[in-house]
Amino acid sequence: MASSKIHIKTISAETTHIVRHPILRPGLAVESCILAGDELKSTIHLGAYDQNTLLGVCTILDNPNNGPFNERNGQIRGMAVQSSIQNNGIGQLLVEEAENHAKSRNFELLWMNARKGASGFYLKMGYQIEGSEFEIPIFGPHYVMKKKLL
Numbered sequence: 255m256a257s258s259k260i261h262i263k264t265i266s267a268e269t270t271h272i273v274r275h276p277i278l279r280p281g282l283a284v285e286s287c288i289l290a291g292d293e294l295k296s297t298i299h300l301g302a303y304d305q306n307t308l309l310g311v312c313t314i315l316d317n318p319n320n321g322p323f324n325e326r327n328g329q330i331r332g333m334a335v336q337s338s339i340q341n342n343g344i345g346q347l348l349v350e351e352a353e354n355h356a357k358s359r360n361f362e363l364l365w366m367n368a369r370k371g372a373s374g375f376y377l378k379m380g381y382q383i384e385g386s387e388f389e390i391p392i393f394g395p396h397y398v399m400k401k402k403l404l
Contacts, residue, residue: 326362
């Protein structure tokens with residue numbers, strides 16, 4: 255898939271459920287896709303599109319006082335790409351756009367609770383594992399990962 259055909263735009267929280275549900279919450283109620291902070295005005299939801307087809311999503315939360323870090327920070331949540339097109343650069347485009355949004359808001363770092371299986375993707379994008387592996391019930395092993403932006 256040629257990434258030149260992909261465009262990224264801001265979307266609603268509800269639109270993220272189209273991809274979040276089958277990728278991150280399979281077998282659970284669609285309502286399980288609603289994440290804390292989705293409704294905040296400071297939250298940005300991104301969608302990667304090929305024409306009118308939603309391929310992937312990413313949410314950036316402004317966490318100045320609610321993250322595990324002292325620096326001004328943002329958190330990536332609900333990052334997902336349709337399974338049939340994973341490993342084609344869509345996730346990279348979404349994370350790069352999330353980083354651009356974070357830099358424009360003067361976030362010093364961006365972080366996430368990354369599923370263990372996705373940690374290699376984030377490591378390739380310059381994120382580092384912070385601390386030990388931990389378990390999120392139902393969803394399995396995770397790492398806190400971070401990247402300095404400024």
